[in-house]
Amino acid sequence: MSDLPLLPTSLVGSYAQPDWLIDKERLGQRLPPRVVLNELWRVAGDYLEEAQNDATRIALGDQHAAGVDIVTDGEMRRESYSNRFANALAGIDLDNPGEAIDRTGKAVPVPRVTGPISRQSPVEAPYIEFLKSQTARPIKITLPGPFTMTQQAQNDFYADDAELAMAYAEAVNEELKDLFAAGVDYVQLDEPYVQARPEAAREYAVPAIDRALEGASGKTVLHVCFGYGKHVADKPPGYAFLDELNESATDEISIECAQPRLNMEIVEGLPDKTVHVGVIDLRDTAVETPEIVAERIEAALKYLPSDRVVVAPDCGMKYLDRDVAFGKLCAMVQGRDLVMGA
Numbered sequence: 001m002s003d004l005p006l007l008p009t010s011l012v013g014s015y016a017q018p019d020w021l022i023d024k025e026r027l028g029q030r031l032p033p034r035v036v037l038n039e040l041w042r043v044a045g046d047y048l049e050e051a052q053n054d055a056t057r058i059a060l061g062d063q064h065a066a067g068v069d070i071v072t073d074g075e076m077r078r079e080s081y082s083n084r085f086a087n088a089l090a091g092i093d094l095d096n097p098g099e100a101i102d103r104t105g106k107a108v109p110v111p112r113v114t115g116p117i118s119r120q121s122p123v124e125a126p127y128i129e130f131l132k133s134q135t136a137r138p139i140k141i142t143l144p145g146p147f148t149m150t151q152q153a154q155n156d157f158y159a160d161d162a163e164l165a166m167a168y169a170e171a172v173n174e175e176l177k178d179l180f181a182a183g184v185d186y187v188q189l190d191e192p193y194v195q196a197r198p199e200a201a202r203e204y205a206v207p208a209i210d211r212a213l214e215g216a217s218g219k220t221v222l223h224v225c226f227g228y229g230k231h232v233a234d235k236p237p238g239y240a241f242l243d244e245l246n247e248s249a250t251d252e253i254s255i256e257c258a259q260p261r262l263n264m265e266i267v268e269g270l271p272d273k274t275v276h277v278g279v280i281d282l283r284d285t286a287v288e289t290p291e292i293v294a295e296r297i298e299a300a301l302k303y304l305p306s307d308r309v310v311v312a313p314d315c316g317m318k319y320l321d322r323d324v325a326f327g328k329l330c331a332m333v334q335g336r337d338l339v340m341g342a
Helices: 024-028 045-066 125-134 146-151 161-181 198-213 243-247 264-269 290-301 322-340
Strands: 089-092 098-101 107-110 112-119 140-144 186-190 219-224 252-255 274-278 309-312
Touching (some): 045 125, 045 322, 140 161, 146 161, 146 198, 161 186, 161 198, 186 198, 198 243, 252 309, 264 290, 274 290, 290 322, 309 322
Parallel strands (some): 186 219, 219 252, 252 274, 274 309
Antiparallel strands (some): 089 112, 098 107
């Protein structure tokens, strides 16, 4: 957007949820939930939406105070990045979950697809009016991508996973169009499983992603990562599936670089995309200095022009304590300012 500074800053998606809103200890003891887990919420159902509104105000307040340029709702209404949307769709047997192997190799409960996937009603779009009333900054909203939702489901209905992915893509596309119509500036698809399952991704990920992004009237972003730092310690210094995304319809690609100490040469495989460069390590709970952040940005600028870089954390910040998350946001913005000579 024309009013953004060079090297704009942004969250990837989630921010630290308050302890009074969700049981963060229980949340952190397990992998991100794929099915609905209402018991994680500390606030009773009748008051939950009001509490989530208040938590969204807090997330925005921290982003404003830190100086973040592109803000998100912090995903305060979600138990995980994917389960809220995935379990709001028709075609899912909510009472009898399926099972799938997580990217860490563990069997976990997942949505079981027993009929045609379709979006019954808008999921995130109804909250955009509230969000816009709380900020004047450009807004990004995230949705789970169709390939990743396919990997996180038990398919008991469609002929194959490629067909299921296209059905998910149509549902995501409907939500994406509603989000842009409501005034969102960026819509991001979270597709971590293209990295985890590169062979399947080569078969059908890009066509599904392109269908999900079809007709977008604003900027689109695709986030790819190795999993939350909270749950994944050892990460490779390169991506198994990245160059292929240069051919996708997305405008921008968000990647994690800090925790895996990514070989930044890899971004040369994305010559047509703006790249959200992860400069905040979310496994390390120590707050980076602005100088460390600046070094990570400068490492990316050896391979990318500054007008194709967005500065961001590696991934979502939901598992961090709020004081750590806020400190890291401030360091991210200050590190960017150092690079810009501000």
